[in-house]
Every structure is written in C-alpha cells, then in structure tokens.
Amino acid sequence: MALERDKHTAERSLLSLGEVELLELYHRMALIRRFEDKVAEMYTRGKITGFCHLYAGEEAIAVGAIYAIHEKDYVISTYREHGHCLAKGVSPRAVMAELFGKATGVSRGRGGSMHLFDASLRFMGGYAIVGGGLPLATGLGLSIVYKEEADVVLCFFGDGALPQGAFHESLNLASLWKLPVVFICENNFYGMGTMVQNAICQEELYRFAEPYKMPGVRVDGMDVLEVYSAVVEAVARAREGDGPSLIEAVTYRYRGHSMSDPGEYRSKREERIWQERDPIKRLRKRMLSDGRATEARFKEIDAEVAEIVDDAVKFADESAEPPLDELTRNVYVE
C-alpha cells in the first residue's frame, strides 16, 4: 500500500519535473557513481586509506531526497556519506581532498572518508557510530523549531541502525515535539555481513513508524523519482509543523561494506539482479524512451562528470598535507 501510493506520486513528479530537472538528477547520480568508482581506484592505489564505505548503487536515495529540499535545509549522515555530501552541493574537490587527508579537505584532513562536513552548505557531517546521528538530527530539528524557522532535517541511516536504542529514542522525541526531521533509512539489506532479517524482528522497517504516530512509507530506493516524491511529501509535512516521518528506501550497495570487505557473503546472482535495477541506467532509459533526452546529451553529462572527478583527484593529489602543528589545534575552540 505504502509502495502503491508512492508509485503513484512518483508518476506525478515524473510529470512535474521537466527535462532540465531530470537531467540534473541524472547528473548528480552520475557524478556520485563516477566519484565513488574513482575513490575505489585511489584507495587501491593507496592514495586513500582508513575505512572507506562507498555509495555506488544507492545514489537515487541521496540525490532524490536532497533534490526535494533547499540549500538552507540540513542533511546529516553516516560513515557512508560521500553521496549525501556531494548531493548537498559540497565541492568534489574538497571532498576528494578530505579522503586524501589533505589540508584542503572539508575537514582539513582530520576527518577522512567517514567524517565529511560542510557547515556553509548545512551538510552536518558523517558519523561513524551506528545510530549516532539520529539524536543530533533530532536536536537540529529542535533548533529549527526553536528559532521559528521553516527548515527541515534529512537524517540518513542504514538498516543496521534500526536495532539501536538511539533510533527509538530519537523517533519518540521527534514525534513528541513534532520536530521537522525526515528519517530516511537506507535499507540495503545488509549491515556489514548481517542480513536485515538476522538483525531486526521486523523486515518491513517502515512499519516502525506507526507506534510513533508518524507516517512510514517504503519506497524503491533504486528509483530517484519515487524517493524524490516521498521526500517532497514528508518535507511538506515537516514544514507545516506536522512533525517527522520515516521513509524506508530499499536499495543495494554494489560493493562490499567497505573497501576492505570483499563481500563474500553475497551471491553474484543477487548482485546481478540489483545491478539490473540500476538507478542511473533506469532514469536514462526512461528519458530516452519518452524522448525527453538524447543519447548524445547523456554522453555529454557523463563526460562532464568524468572531468569534474578527474579535476577533483588532481586537486586532491596536488594539495598539501596539513602541517604537523595542526595536531593540537581545535581540540578546544580558539
């Protein structure tokens, strides 16, 4: 039922969005995909180190959701946040530089892949403690209401965060205080090697919304328009002062949990099935089939994003390491 309703609204928004917008969505997804592929390459070449969790396959969620909000709205995410950060408009150069650990990185090289941040664009950070971002999102929502502003918070987290106490506490507080927070659960069916049904007693994650008296919907996370329209609705509700929503976006991560995980627990077949539902190819096919864009145009965009990513790598590579005296700076506010 939840699904039905969204299929429906997805159609609507497909109509409501013109070529320009649709191509923009394509552009953002393509950028993230290209960026992540390049990150993988740079990781294997030792340019990027530590834990590195890629977003390839899940692009439709960050892009569709964030396309539904304004620059002034907040986004907060996890350690798998490259996609959300880029979708929020943060410079690929500064993001790549952060992964390279350079002084020009968004977090001055101190955060790395799991801790991207950009206050100016209200990308409120990637957090590496599963569930750790939900209370923060709730607090950001409180600050909005407190200041009597109309902004919203998009809070992204994985299926693995559902069993955390922070999920329950945050949904309760956000609902109790009618905070403008949209909780977006990226259900990619795995938390590291653990399948969702081995972690949570309820596989239809959106159903957890009900006791908290908030709308809960499940959307196809491989369909950027379906995600977009579900978030449009939740955001409208939040801005109206009607409180939070829970959106479960069903998706799949193409790669292992992190660059150090070969993902042996998953079957090639399963992976293939999902690759066939690829969100980028899908939008592309759709637009081609109803003649809203030409193969040539897509090629152009692909070339553009390739250039942006190459430039980002070049920038990151040429940037300087943070000086050693940075070590003891900003432990406390100066």
Place this chain on the structure above:
Amino acid sequence: MALERDKHTAERSLLSLGEVELLELYHRMALIRRFEDKVAEMYTRGKITGFCHLYAGEEAIAVGAIYAIHEKDYVISTYREHGHCLAKGVSPRAVMAELFGKATGVSRGRGGSMHLFDASLRFMGGYAIVGGGLPLATGLGLSIVYKEEADVVLCFFGDGALPQGAFHESLNLASLWKLPVVFICENNFYGMGTMVQNAICQEELYRFAEPYKMPGVRVDGMDVLEVYSAVVEAVARAREGDGPSLIEAVTYRYRGHSMSDPGEYRSKREERIWQERDPIKRLRKRMLSDGRATEARFKEIDAEVAEIVDDAVKFADESAEPPLDELTRNVYVE
C-alpha cells in the same frame, strides 16, 4: 479490543480459580499493602533511609502476574520492587531487614530498598537505572532457551522506561530470538512528576508491541484476575517457544514517587478516583458478593498479614548491622 479480550479471559479465570486461590491472591495483595504502609511508617521514623519507592495501589500487577508462574521462573524488577519480591515468595523478614540495612537483609544490607535480590527464589533483583533491567531479562530468557528449559522471565518496568533505548533493543532481541520473556509495563501514568503523554508520543503503550511482532495487550492493573489471565496467556506462549509478549497494566501509585516526593503534581480528585478502584477492596467485594468468602475470613487474613509484617519489623529491628569488614567483601568473587 485488547481490553475486551482480557475482560473475557478474566471472567474465565475467575471461574477457574477456586476460593483457596482467590483468597491466596487476596492474602498476597494485603500483605504487600500492609508491608508498604509499615515501610512508610518506618521511613518516617528514620529506620529506613535512602530512596524508597512504594508499591501501594499497584499490588494486583505483581500478585496477579507472579501467581501465573512457577517458583523456578524468573522475576526481575526496578527500584519499586518490594511488591514483586514479596509476591515471588521472598521472606518479609529478610526484605524488611534489607530496608533497615541489616546483615540479615536479602542483600546483606548493601542493597537497600532499590536492590532486593534472592537467587534461591529466582527473584533476580531490583535495578535503579530506568530500563536497566530489560536487557538482563532478555539475557535470562536466552539462558533458559540455551539450557533447553521451559522457564519464563517476567520483566517488570514502568511507563517511564518506554522511551529508553533499552526497551527497543530488548524487545527486538527477545522477538528476534523468540525468548521466553514477558515484558510487563506498569503504566501508572507518571514517571516521577512527568505524565506519560509528556514522555512518550504513544499513550497506548501496548501498541509498541506490534512492529516487534509480539502480542501487545493492555489490561486493568487494578484487577488482579485480569492481570493474572493475561500473564497466563503470555507465559503459555513463552513456554511454547513462541517468544515474548508485552503487557501494559494500567494502574496508579497511591503515594509519591518516593518517600521524599509529596506528589504535589497530582490532584486529590485523581487520587480519589483511583483509590475507588482499589484492587484489594475490589477482589474482596467480588468474593463477598458471590458468597465465595465471608467478612470474617478476610478479617482473619488481614490479621495474619498484620502479624507477619509486625514480625518482619521486629526481626529487622533486632537484627545486627553488617560488620564494617563487610565493606571490602564481595567486590570480587572470593
């Protein structure tokens, strides 16, 4: 609906239980009431100190629930646990002595009112961190399944524990692993001075059971038989290996949150309304009206429990303080 069903089964069990059992239920409730009144007196006389949370008004829950299990089954509770402890059969002498801080107390005077314990009767303790007992109950449930036994765990907690992450995590784990745990929420509408609707977005607490795929029922916590029959059902289910249940027992605490709380946030009127639904008077009236017991018999029982409690006080009062060398004993297993 939940309520309906239980009203129905309550009738059944009223029939299924004979005078002897019903009088036993009366006896246990009367004992707890008398015990708590005496504790209040001893507290004001300075014989008992620290935090002291009384159970008066809620007796039907501990008594009805624990009457539905065997001695080998586990009970775990909060800092408001005198009632559960006595209902599980722990000696009033040893309980009173603990409140007096004496060496003869169930916890050798080290625990006090909030930390009663009796392994031999599988009363697994009172815990003073709100929500702190739920994970332990889950673990006890696991130990039962692991040992392939048919015992169950009754886990008591208040409405105030619902917003705790531990509630969510424990219900999920217990459901995921089908553990024999009956979660009994004593909803007395207040967590200290905070009304339940100011603490949780969902006032029908039993409804939280649904996403966890476990039965959730709300029962009248002022009716010992209704509580009893709901627990009988949940326990049967648990012994069958069908997993946990959530029972919300609606009740009221007659006194302040603790002996140091005058409870000014509550209206006299509200208190009167609940006193009129007193679980002890109620069972008594019921049995008198259908001639299952005489006024004389009840007087006898009242006298009996009065004697037991006076004896407990005498015992506690005459017991020795723990020797000072107890201070450093049992920090580690000897």
Place this chain on the structure above:
Amino acid sequence: MAEITYREALNQALREELDRDERVFIMGEEVGYFGGAFKVTDGLLAVYGEKRIRDTPISELTIVGAGIGAAMGGLRPIVELMTVNFGLLAIDQIVNNAAKIHYMFGGHAKVPIVIRAPQGAGHQLGAQHSQSLEAYFLHCPGLRVVIPATPADAKGLLKTAMRQDDPVIFLEHESLYSMKGQVPEGEHLVPFGRANVMREGKDVTIISYSKCVFDALSAAEALENEGIDAEVIDLRTLNPLDTTTLVESIKKTAKAMIVYEGWRTGGAGAEIASQLYELAFDYLDAPIERVATRDVPIPYNRHLEAAALPTAGDVVKAAEKLV
C-alpha cells in the same frame, strides 16, 4: 553580595543567562514542572515557558545527543542529567560526538553545550546512585570539566560555561545544594583554570574539589590545633587544570595530598598527582597522599557507606602521616 545556597546560586546563574541570551535553553528530566530533581531549575518554567525549559522523556542518550545537535544548530543548550549515574547512558554522545566534533570536522563546527549533572554519595542511595565520575570526563580531550564547591563558584563557573564555546561537563555535588555562601549579585564570572586557595598554610598542601573541599577545610582546622598549618586549594575545574597554583603551594609546603570523592583507583587524584610529580618532584619531601573513596561499589548501609567515603578524619590522618 547575598547569602544564598549553592542551589539558588545555580538557579540565579541560569536565570541571568536565560535573560541575557535568547539562544540559551534548558532541557532534561523533570526540569520543568517538577523544578528539577534537586530543584535547581525551580521556578524557571513559570518565567521562561515550555519553549526554553523543556521536560524530556527518560532518554539520556538522545537528550544529550539532541543537545549537541541543537548546539550545532546555533543554540546554547543546557542539558541536565538528573544524576551523573544516568549519564553513563549518554557517554557515547559525550565522548564520541560532543568532545570530537569541533576537532574532527577541522574546526568548522562548534558544540557549545553545557551538561549539568549532580553526583556524589552520602545519602544511602546505593551503588547505582552514588557515583562520582569526573575521571571519565577528564580522560577525554575536547571536554571541559567544571566542578564547583562553593555557591559563588557554582554561579560564576556556570555563567562562564554558558558563554564559552566548548562542551562542558558541569558536575554538582548532591550534598552541596543546601550549603549557603556569599554570592555576588548579577555579573559574576569565574574563569576556568584558576584554582582557589581557600586557606593559606605552610606545612602541607591539601588539594581538593567539590564537596571534599569542605572536609579539607574542617580537617585544616583540626590540624591547626595540632600545630599543623595546612593550605587548602579548591581546583574548581579539572580541565583546564591549574597546576601553577598547586606547584607554588608545594614549593612552600613540600607536602601534598589530594582529597576527592571518586574511587581512589584511576581517579582524578592520580592524574593531578602525576602532573605534580612531573612539575615539582624536587620540591616534594614525601609521596603525595590520595584520600578518596575506597574501591568498592557504594553500599546502602549507613555505616558501610560512611566507611567507604573520604572524611575530614582521613584527611587529618593523611596530613599527620605527611608532616
């Protein structure tokens, strides 16, 4: 100047800062209608309303986390943990988020949150309600740890905490709330990192903080009769830690002890002592004494509890041993 209680001094500081800065608000369990479990926020709801004085569910992890988020959103939250014992449920948010966000995000984010928490034993509340946990917060770069002993400092340090931009753990001792003292009216700011010499003396340096400062002072009087002239220093803040004042004193006395209510092993006293040995080894005639809580969970029984906690008597004994 007016003679008011530690509780009233805190309440006054809260009112003044609530008046001064619209971004300041308070949230916690029972802080509103109930006026705070220890009545520190008494009367605030009536004046400032539900928007700024917020009762919360019992969800420590998320209350603190939401405070951090609100601070990142531009507000200045004061989160009251009903007691520090419950703060253990929130320590992930305190240590992994509050303390790290400013640094880990390259200095681009700030978390101006003040987390107030009553702590301490002495009321027969048993093992789970009687802890003093300052040592955990001291062992976490990024956090300021403030722990006032007097009403005047309670006010002055809380106001300072609310005006600076680092996350602060503000620890109040449950036994001090009703203690009275002279407190300056209005603008009274006590800087972080300045220890207070409460009593001058030349024979032995007694370093303390929070409630134990008063045990140290009464011990000092007893010692006077024995002809031992003790200097008593109240640290006021553990991070930053004012070692300068301590070293000055030790240069004079050559003997020192640290008196605190946390467990002896791994407590703040160990860190303070270690730094003093490092800074003043050649001035010390004897090892620094640590007078602290015995390494046991706090028992309920009154005599056992009393035996577990540090007392003025213990301080006197330690001083006699030193001198």
Place this chain on the structure above:
Amino acid sequence: MAEITYREALNQALREELDRDERVFIMGEEVGYFGGAFKVTDGLLAVYGEKRIRDTPISELTIVGAGIGAAMGGLRPIVELMTVNFGLLAIDQIVNNAAKIHYMFGGHAKVPIVIRAPQGAGHQLGAQHSQSLEAYFLHCPGLRVVIPATPADAKGLLKTAMRQDDPVIFLEHESLYSMKGQVPEGEHLVPFGRANVMREGKDVTIISYSKCVFDALSAAEALENEGIDAEVIDLRTLNPLDTTTLVESIKKTAKAMIVYEGWRTGGAGAEIASQLYELAFDYLDAPIERVATRDVPIPYNRHLEAAALPTAGDVVKAAEKLV
C-alpha cells in the same frame, strides 16, 4: 609450542573453552557468519553452531546487558564488542550492572562474563574509531581489566578470564592480531595480576601493556646501542595490578616510565605512576615519565595520526631524559 598469530591464539583459547564447558557461548556483531570483524571468531560457527556462536543486531547496550543476564542465568558468555569505541554505548550496563551486581546483592549473585573488545589506533580510522579506553574500566571496582600484548598471553589470559567468576573487560589491540609468537598448545593459563619482565635491564624500568610493549622493546634495543640498559615490563592485567614486580624493578633502576596508548591525561599511566610513587618514592631518582597518546581526538591524516601516538622514538627520548 607453535608459532601462531595473536588472532589465532585467541581463536584457539575460545575453541578450547567452548569444548571444555557447555555453558560457554559467544555473542556479538558479526562473530558468526562473518567470523568476526577482525576474524578472531573465524570458523567457530561451523564447529559450534548458531546456538553457541550468536550474531547479534547492532545493540551494544542490550548485547552486553543480555550477556550479564545470561551469566546470572548460569551461562558463561563471551560478548564481543566489535571495537571498544562502540562499547561506550554499553558502559551503563558494564559499570552499573556487571561491576556492581555481585557486591550490591550481598555476594549472592555472580556475573561471569568476558567482554572482549578490540581497541587502538594506527589505521587512520579517525577520531571515533581509534580510542584506547582501558582507563574507564580501570576506574570501576568490580571489573577485571585484562590487556594482553603477546599471542601466548592472549591465549593464556583469555582462558583464565573464562574460568574465573568476575566480569572481565578483555582488551585486544587491533594492531596485534597479525603478530606472531610462540604459543603453548592446549592447557595454558596465565594468572591475573602477574606482570611479565620481557627484558631485564638495570638502568631504567619501562612499564607498558598491549601494543606499546613492542615499542618499548624496540626502544630498549636502540637504547642498548647508547649503552642504556632498559628493563621492559608487560603488565598483562591492569586490575589486578602487579605492583610488586614493578617496585622490584625500580629498586634496581631508580628510574621508570610508563608507555601506553590511551590519552595521556587521566590515563592508566597516571594511576600506575601514583601507586609507584606511593610504594617506591625513596627509590626514585626522577619523576616517572609518561609516554602516551597526545590529548587530542585521533586525526585521520596519516602524519597527524602518527604524531598523536606514542612511538619507540618517544620512549628512547624519555629514557635519555631519565638516565
């Protein structure tokens, strides 16, 4: 004897105890199908099945709490925290329940649980994934704190932990898992509270534990060329703490330092140093040096991270300063 890795030694200890005692089981995130985030439990699921090797949801607080409950129910759980950083979510259950239940219930309850947690930095995992938190557990009476450096101790101490009845925090350093060493086959039990003199020397005592023991040893070799003869002692357990062995060494060397990866301020080094001053003040020629992690959240950048952590070079410098 066989040369195996620290990881294999732990795996061997687990297998032996699983075979020996039906009540022993393991639960934690990814311990089953995945074989453990660090592969410590690799292969166990296939042998012991889902009943005894249990994958859990990401619910640290409740996993640990359930372990405590299971222990009270007569089992001997080994709970694996994927890393100690996440253990902060469970510290309430560890400190308020595991550590106190035996005492607070008058000795009538026991909690024989072993909580294993990898910790440590050095892999550019950033501020939230690089902590060493032994100091928190050291400051909690009722808990045993075990922290092996060598494969042989990893096996021998884990087996001991699983056979005794106190709650144990068993801390493994992420950088040690692939380190090899000679490990006795079968029954090999290392008692708690016995430090291990890894290298004898007469000029300076270098006290350490966990990974830093190896930094201390390589520093000792470097020092040898400078003609400084260093004694290196591995504590093995922090609670109980073997001060006897340390004092013996100090009587010989008169100079000591403590090398550990926790943050310098408020770390275990402060406690160890304080006890040594108290026990061996007259034997010490100079203040005890503390070589530890700088007081900063661990940064991602490789050079910054390296600069934050204690190194063999730091140990050498400290020794030169002492001698």
